[in-house]
Amino acid sequence: MRPSPRQLVDGLVAGDRAALARAITLAESALPRHQELAEEVLELCLPHVLPHASPHGGGAVRLGITGVPGVGKSTFVDALGVHLVRERAETVAVLAVDPSSPVRGGSILGDKTRMPRLASEPRAFIRPSPSGGSLGGVARATRQAILLCEAAGYRNILVETVGVGQSEVAVADMTDCFLLLMLPGAGDELQGVKRGIMELVDLVIINKADGGNADRAARARRDYENALHLFPPAPHGWTPVVGVCSAQENRGVREAWDIVLRHRAHMQAGGWLGRRRAAQARRWLFELIEGHLREAFLRSAAVRERMPGLEGLVEAGALSPLRAARELLDAWETARKG
Numbered sequence: 001m002r003p004s005p006r007q008l009v010d011g012l013v014a015g016d017r018a019a020l021a022r023a024i025t026l027a028e029s030a031l032p033r034h035q036e037l038a039e040e041v042l043e044l045c046l047p048h049v050l051p052h053a054s055p056h057g058g059g060a061v062r063l064g065i066t067g068v069p070g071v072g073k074s075t076f077v078d079a080l081g082v083h084l085v086r087e088r089a090e091t092v093a094v095l096a097v098d099p100s101s102p103v104r105g106g107s108i109l110g111d112k113t114r115m116p117r118l119a120s121e122p123r124a125f126i127r128p129s130p131s132g133g134s135l136g137g138v139a140r141a142t143r144q145a146i147l148l149c150e151a152a153g154y155r156n157i158l159v160e161t162v163g164v165g166q167s168e169v170a171v172a173d174m175t176d177c178f179l180l181l182m183l184p185g186a187g188d189e190l191q192g193v194k195r196g197i198m199e200l201v202d203l204v205i206i207n208k209a210d211g212g213n214a215d216r217a218a219r220a221r222r223d224y225e226n227a228l229h230l231f232p233p234a235p236h237g238w239t240p241v242v243g244v245c246s247a248q249e250n251r252g253v254r255e256a257w258d259i260v261l262r263h264r265a266h267m268q269a270g271g272w273l274g275r276r277r278a279a280q281a282r283r284w285l286f287e288l289i290e291g292h293l294r295e296a297f298l299r300s301a302a303v304r305e306r307m308p309g310l311e312g313l314v315e316a317g318a319l320s321p322l323r324a325a326r327e328l329l330d331a332w333e334t335a336r337k338g
Contacts, residue, residue, distance in 0.1 A: 005040040012152040013048055017125055020152045024127055027141035027148070042144055045151035060150045063260055064171035066161045066197075067181030072207045074114035076181060076247040077160050081118040083253050084156050093125040093154035094118070095145050097161050097171075125154060143174050143284055172200040173280055176273060177263050179203045179256075182224070184216035199231060201240050202263050205256050210246035217244045236272040238263060302335035303328055 003011065003022070011019030023045075026038040049059060067073050077094055084092045094115065118124045129142065142159060149157050159175055161167040172178040180201045204224050209217030224242045233239065241259050245252025267273040297303055306328060313319035 005037055005044055008041055009044040009048075009151070012045075012148065015153065020125065020148060021127070023148050024129075024141065024145045027144040028129060038141075038144065042147060045148060048151040049147050060154060061156045061260065061264060062146060062159070062175040062177070063157070064159045064161070064175035064178045065181065066168045066171060066179070067207075068183070071181045071183055072247050073160055073181055076205070076207055076245070076253070077158055078115035078118045079247040079250050079253045080257060081115065081124055081158065082121070083250075083257060085118070085121045085123040087254070089123075090156055091123045091125075091154045092118075092156040092158060093149040093152075094127065094158045094160065095142055095149070096126065096128050097142060097159070097167070125149065125152075142171075146174060168197050168200060173283060176267065176276065177202045177260050179205060179260070181205050181207050182220065183207065184209055184213040184220050198228065201228075202238060203240060203256070203259050204228070204242045205252075206242070206244040207247055209244040209252065210249050220244075236267060236270060238266050297328075297332055300332050300335055302331040306331050 003019070008019050008023050008026075012023055023038070023041050026034045026041060029035065029038070065073060065077060074096070077096070081092045081094060084090045115126060119126055127145065129145065146157055146159070157175075159171050161171045168178075168180075178200050180197060180203070182204060184206055206217045206220050206224070221242050221244055228240045228242065241263075243252060243256055243259060245256055247253060264273065267276065310319065310324040310327060314321050314324050
């Protein structure tokens with residue numbers, strides 16, 4: 001017998017990791033019935049989250065982590081999580097968004113195998129989530145998963161993205177602090193960093209600063225600091241910080257977390273954390289509205305009937321996309337009113 005939404009919430013609030021995993025699975029499901037259950041679970045969880053989300057509070061620390069492939073994101077998250085659970089005696093949840101398999105649709109990467117030390121910690125919860133083809137590789141239900149983990153009592157939530165497309169923008173819009181991992185040796189690498197990402201970051205960490213990379217990492221740090229100073233100051237007044245670390249050798253990880261906490265204190269002091277959370281919730285609302293409207297539009301029999309023909313005309317250049325879109329929207333409206 002499957003547990004009811006109330007039983008799932010009671011279980012995850014009590015620390016049952018299996019209940020938390022089941023709740024996230026519901027949130028990730030594309031089945032309408034599962035989505036309805038996920039909504040009910042989330043509503044029941046809100047009282048366990050919102051009391052902490054005041055303009056001066058903020059509940060769990062939500063940290064977004066991104067970086068180019070090969071930069072060592074999973075090694076860094078593993079080291080950071082171990083620091084939190086062993087040295088600070090805190091809890092941590094890792095939401096690692098994987099690229100979806102084009103054949104089976106599940107996660108390609110095995111996050112627990114890439115974070116071996118953290119996976120063995122009872123204070124840690126690691127959840128790989130297939131992206132499902134959503135924008136930039138960010139899982140559709142990651143926002144829900146963050147709230148579920150907060151309700152389950154996890155004080156630190158690390159969202160690791162695959163770092164492709166627009167995933168960085170999406171992760172920055174659901175976390176309190178956004179961390180960009182880079183490799184030593186800026187140079188051409190600095191030129192390749194997208195301006196949009198640099199405008200989003202709160203913290204840049206040069207990883208793999210070990211062995212013969214120490215000097216290159218120091219130079220990269222100076223280059224990134226100089227580059228970041230070229231951007232206009234943020235409204236909240238925080239200036240992005242650049243640090244170095246070797247996640248493999250566990251050096252600089254503690255210092256990186258100290259910067260995250262400094263950023264949090266700065267955002268709380270000015271009331272910016274509460275405003276940031278409120279703006280994120282508002283954007284989430286409109287994202288959901290747009291998504292539901294799009295699904296309802298594409299499910300319409302009137303739209304499905306006319307779509308192939310209008311698509312063909314648009315592809316052939318015989319009809320403008322503007323006119324085709326208007327005809328489809330009119331067909332949808334007429335069907336709804338009828």
